Amino acid sequence: MIPSAYRSACLLALAFGVPLSLLLACASRRLRRWMPALFVLAPIPALMAALCADSGSMLQIGNDTLALTFTLDEPGAMLLGVAALLWSACGIYAARDLRERADVDGFIVCWLMTLTGCIGVFLAADVIGFYFLLATLSVGASGLVLQGKGPDAHRASAVYLGLTLLAEGFLLVALILLVQATPDGSVLIRDAAAALSTSAWRDVTLMLLLTGLGIKAALVPLHFWMPLAYDAAPIPAAAVMSGAVVKASVIAMVRLLPFDAALPDCGFPLAAIGMCGALYGVVIGITQLRPTVVLAYSSVSQMGFVVAVIGMGLAAGDDTTPMTAAFYGAHHLLVKGSLFLAVGVLMRTGHRCLWPMLIPAAVIALGLGGLPLTGGALTKYAAKDLLGNGLANSVATASSVATTLLMLHFLHRLRENIAKDVQARAPSVLVWSWLAMALASLAVPWMLYLTVPIDTLSAALAPSALWSALWPVLAGVVLAIVLHRLRQYLPRVPAGDFGMAFGHMQGMCVAAAKAASRADAFLRRWLVATIALLLVALMFGWAAVNY
Amino acid sequence: MTSTTFFGLCAAALVGLGCYGLIVNAQLLRKLLAFNLIGHGVFLVCAIIAHRGAADGLGGDPVPQALLITAIVVAFAASALAVALILRLFEETGSASLTRSDGLAKSDTAEQEH
Amino acid sequence: MTTPTTGGGLLLVLTVLLPVVGVLLGLVVGGRHAQRVALVTLLLGLAIAVALTGQLMHSGEAVVYVLGGWSPPLGVALRADGISIVMILAVAVVVAFIAIYACGNFGTPAGVREARRPVMFWLLLLAITGSLNLVFVSGDVFTLYVALELLTFAAVPLVSLDGRAETLQAALRYLLYALLGSMLYLLGIFLLYGAYGTLDIALLAQRIQPETLAWAAAALMTAGLLAKTALFPLHLWLPPAHAGAPAAASAVLSALVIKGAWFLVVRLWFDVFAGVVAPRSMQLLAAMGAAAILIGNVVALQQARLKLLIAYSTVAQIGYLFLMFPLAAGLNAAQLDSAAAVSGGMLQAISHATAKAAMFMAAGLIYVTLGHDRVADLRGVGRALPMTLVAFALGGASLIGLPPSGGFFAKWLLLSAALASMQWWWVAVMIAGGLLTSAYVFMVVVRALQPAEPDWKPRTRVPRYQQGVVLALAVCSFLLGVVAWCPDVTRIGRPGLSVVEAR
Secondary structure (H helix, E strand, O other): OHHHHHHHHHHHHHHHHHHHHHHOOOOOOOHHHHHHHHHOOOOOHHHHHHHHHHOOOOEEEEEHHHEEEEOHHHHHHHHHHHHHHHHHHHHHHHHHHHOOOOOOOOHHHHHHHHHHHHEEEEEEEEEHHHHHHHHHHHHHHHHHOOOOOOHHHHHHHHHHHHHHHHHHHHHHHHHHHHHHHHHOOEHHHHHHHHHOOOOOHHHHHHHHHHHHHHHHHHOOOOOOHHHHHHHOOHHHHHHHHHHHHHHHHHHHHHHHHHOOOOOHHHHHHHHHHHHHHHHHHHHHHHOOOOOOOHHHHHHHHHHHHHHHHHHHHHHOOOOOOOHHHHHHHHHHHHHHHHHHHHHHHHHHOOHHHHHHHHHHHHHHHHHHOOOOOOHHHHHHHHHHHHHHHHHHHHHHHHHHHHHHHHHHHHHEEEOOOOOOOOOOOOOOHHHHHHHHHHHHHHHHHHHHHHHHHOOHHHHOOOOOHHHHHHHHHHHHHHHHHHHHHHHHHHHOOOOOHHHHHHHHHHHHHHHHHHHHHHHHHHHOHHHHHHHHHHHHHOOOOHHOOOO | OOHHHHHHHHHHHHHHHHHHHHHHHOOOOHHHHHHHHHHHHHHHHHHHHHOOOOOOOOOOOHHHHHHHHHHHHHHHHHHHHHHHHHHHHHHHHOOOOOOOOOOOOHOOOOOOOO | OOOOOOOOOOHHHHHHHHHHHHHHHHHHHHOOOHHHHHHHHHHHHHHHHHHHHHHHHHHHHEEEHHHHHOOOOOOOEEEEEHHHHHHHHHHHHHHHHHHHHHOOOOOOOEEEEEEEEHHHHHHHHHHHHHHHHHHHHHOOOOHHHHHHHHHHHHHHHOOOOOOOOHHHHHHHHHHHHHHHHHHHHHHHHHHHHHHHHHOHHHHHHHHHOOOHHHHHHHHHHHHHHHHHOOOOOOOHHOOOOOHHOOOHHHHHHHHHHHHHHHHHHHHHHHOOOOOOOOHHHHHHHHHHHHHHHHHHHHHOOOOHHHHHHHHHHHHHHHHHOHHHHHHHHHHHOOOOOOOOHHHHHHHHHHHHHHHHHHHHHHHHHHHHHHHOOOOHHOOHHHHHOHHHHHHHHHHHHHHHHHOOHHHHHHHOOOOOOOOOOHHHHHHHHHHHHHHHHHHHHHHHHHHHHHOOOOOOOOOOOOHHHHHHHHHHHHHHHHHHHHHOOOOOOOOOOOOOOOOOOOO
């Protein structure tokens, strides 16, 4: 028998290696044509690894001085498994979608790059490998946004890439501080996280880490890239981005932050920002008309909620936080991905075949708000321990109400955006991939809940639990009806809300750049440059004096 | 005033005049001559050091004299290269001055791209 | 203290002598044979560089050769420690790639016995290699002066190789500014000799005192060398020179020639003036570097021509090279191991050399294919020259600092040094520089990936081997981070550092 450590290492190697080799194979034009057919198979090794590899198993490539390390811990395995499911289903959708595009090479390369980066980020165990794969993921994702057909694709891609590189700048400094805090300079993430709570630079590191990861998790106020990107990207790309790509920041937070010691002065502000984001996302989301933008704001809201849960866990020093946050993230991943696919399918469906498509969408959308017996209710039940009984719990309940409201608004907008032709039907491949994802988002949370296990079945099915999940949904329905009556009084807010105000700063940046050009032209005149040389000699003469 | 101080002041004057000429003149040949003036000033400094560092019985320290000769040859080669380039420039354009003050041709000037 | 010639010392002489012999031979045989002489010489030079590296790692101390058996202060010693040999190897590799690339552009046309441009290019390439090697192995400041002048005289004609009026102007600007710098450097040498009676670097390091003459010499020499390195604000000659030269020449100038003068600053500040100058002079040096990074990148963003964009990118990247000074000094002051800052600086220099050479060569291929190099009209390049665009992107990734490139590890080392010595402001400068660099790299790549007009055809077909060479060099630069797996060669032969263990 193959020893299980060896088997796990092989599974990890295949999980990462298969998408990577497909990406490298894209260099050949002939092989590139075959790639869309392989989209569905590429994430399967990752799914196998998530199901079968032992927790804590490691794969190390390199020697003692510097090695690329992959590992699979429990939160990572959960997120990797559901992400692989999403990538497969969206791969089927994308392969069918690509038949209608003229220029597919860019999409194929960016898709495989994002897939490699996504799987790599969930598996990465050392700081440098994590940074590299995160960069690959971000560049690939911005390339996917660029593949969108609308005129806004360029701007959305530029904003996304700019903010993501800014986040990675913060993250790089934080990672270096983490490595410096470890006793022997180890680059492994688990050593860094263990050393963080006792590090001398703890506060600065946490601030930089949370800023960088917060931008990638679309924490308000730096969230405005999300509506722009998800609206501009093609549907399968948006599904995969809103599902899997954004969970990279969740897994990073969960692995890097210290949950062994209570840090209330860091955790509570984080939770507050998260909750503000959760409510803000809904407030702006209900003013939007395009279903993809509404889903993007829902993602802003849900990611805010996850971050709030992590914040509360950080404040209390609770080490069940990683599993809870990962569980919540996994459910959101499945639901959001399915809903994006639903948008794509329903855009091509006419009135005739509407209801078979719309009912599953309604069920899982309401599940996000916490409809009893759906995965959403389970995740909210699992998170209630962390949120406690005070203000955080009330805000969380308000968030459930708000999410239900937003989801009903989404369903309404979805219905308004169906195909004009009454008889139209979406291609069956697309429909089946969407229905498979919908089924997965109903079934998989229950499977995770029972097999991991998170808690007991009876606790989840207790009447008090069911009622506490049901009444926010009912309140949300009532609010939605009120909103529907009053909808012409809602203001028109552009997608990306106040991020658009940064556009006005563009004038300032252009003026500053022109000033730099003029300064450069001035300094490059012979007269100025030679006098500058003599002045530099004098300045060094003054600066070198050292008594 | 000793001879060392006198020659030192001469060297300083040469370097000063040369710098002025290099900075202010637009014509390339005059810049080259100014560079040579600076060079003479610096070489004079070397000669003064040779004189100051002379051991008993020697007129001057031989090492700086060797440096001096090498440096003169290098400056000579530099002047030759510069003259060749100036001649070529004159043949191409008919003028031997630095034209645009920032050295970039008109077609290269940056346009604001947005 | 007389150091005898160590084993392998003759290799030091060969690194300088071989290219010089090559130049003379090439002049004699002339015509199309000059190219063959050059290629053979560069190949031999690569072999010698590898042998020298092996010798260094085997012996674990600096390689020394005393000319004529006369030891300093009367004689001249050639001395190569870890940082020298790393640079020699890097130069040998990059020049080899550039030489293969240039076979396509600088071959003598058929039916012509001798053409000016190709012969001059190959001879000047050899001359640059020889003078760079002399810069790296010299053990005394006057030989360094001679080497620096050789480098300038070999580089200036490369700028005006095409013979157009604006390139001649650019070459003259370069020559005159560099000569002014040389004169300042020479004055500094004379002051040092006048004060301490020796020119040998090792002896000077022992005899130098913190007094007015030493500071004046340091200031003059540094200013002169900064003029030759084109550190902001002394960069007037660089953009027109590097943008006007032919692509292979720009690659050599931007990647390698600049590093010669920078290496001299490193040698002087770390070996001669180490304990003598005040720390705020290091901060001044890095402040100029920071200004170079910020303003160079911002101006690069606004350039209309690709070659000018890459030239201004060089202006910015030179700034990174000067950040290592206060970081090493800060680590020393905090009683920490400063070798990381030095390694970071050397790795930054090498990765910039490989990446910038690849980018300039790629720009040359783009120019030939499109007939122009306007940044706004680059569409269609992705389809016509896919390997070249990938090469440009990989070189850009090294400049931005994405793993596993050399640029990333250099940035990692420098940032670690900055954080360990509590100099936060350099951290902000490096991160801002990375962001600005990524802006123009992505701008070029995205524009080039757009499909061309339907009936557009490339102006000239570019030979596949040229594209292959550019891609190979870019891949080298992208994978340069793997040197982290090799033992740290830059520590060997550095005084006072050999005792401290690596991280």
